[in-house]
Amino acid sequence: MSTAQRLQELYDRLLAAYGPQHWWPGETPLEIMVGAVLTQNTNWGNVVKAINNLKQAGLLSLEALAELPRERLAQLIRPSGYYNLKAGRLANLLAMIKQRYGGDLDYFFSRPLSELRQSLLATKGIGPETADSIALYAAGQPIFVVDAYTFRILGRHGLADEDMGYFELQEVFMDHLPPEAPLFNEFHGLLVQLGKQRCKRSNPLCPGCPLEGW
DNA sequence: CACCAGGCAAGTA
C-alpha cells in the first residue's frame, strides 16, 4: 500500500464519518487571520469569545486593529488566553502587512505562496502552523497545515515518527496529494475533527472510530 | 481538583 493510497483512504474515511467541515470557521479573510493567531495552543471556544468582543466593539478591521492601543487590544482578546503575548503578535502581523504591502490585505494574500509564507514566517509570533493556516484558509493558497492532531494521528498509525518535524510531516502530505487548496482545506479540518473526538492518545481502537483497522 | 486546548519564542547547558 503506497503512502498516497493510505492518505487517500484516510481522507475518504474521515469524510465518510464526519462529512464536509467547511473550514475555516470564520467569515472573512481578516477574521480567519486573526483567529489563526488567537487559537495558538488555545481552545477554539475561547477564540470565539475574543473575536466576538472585537466584532461587537466594531474593531474587526485592519485599520481599526492597527490603531488600537496594545493594552486595549489585549483586554478585548482576553478570553483567548496569552492575551498580552497575542496582542503583540497581532500588532506585529498588522505592521508587517502595512510596511510591506501598504496595508492591502487582498494584495498581500494574492502574492506568490513562497513570498506569502516567507513574510508571515519572518513575523515574530507567527510560526509554521499559523503561517500556513493563514496561507490556506485566509488566502486560499494550496499549502497543507500540520498541527498537534496531525502528529498524533499520523504517528499512531505509522505515517509519522517521533523525530519528524513540522515541515517533514507537511511533505508527507504535499508529496503524495494533488496541490489543491480545497482538498488541503477539508483534509486538515477533518483531522482536527477526529482529534477533538476524544479518541485521543490512549485508545486508537475505541469503538466506532472511523480509523479502526487503518 | 488536575489537566488540557488547532503554538511560539526565549532561555539554558
Add this chain to the structure above:
DNA sequence: TACTTGCATGGT
C-alpha cells in the same frame, strides 16, 4: 543543537 519554560483563559 536539544531540552525546558513562560505565556493564561475557560471547559471537562
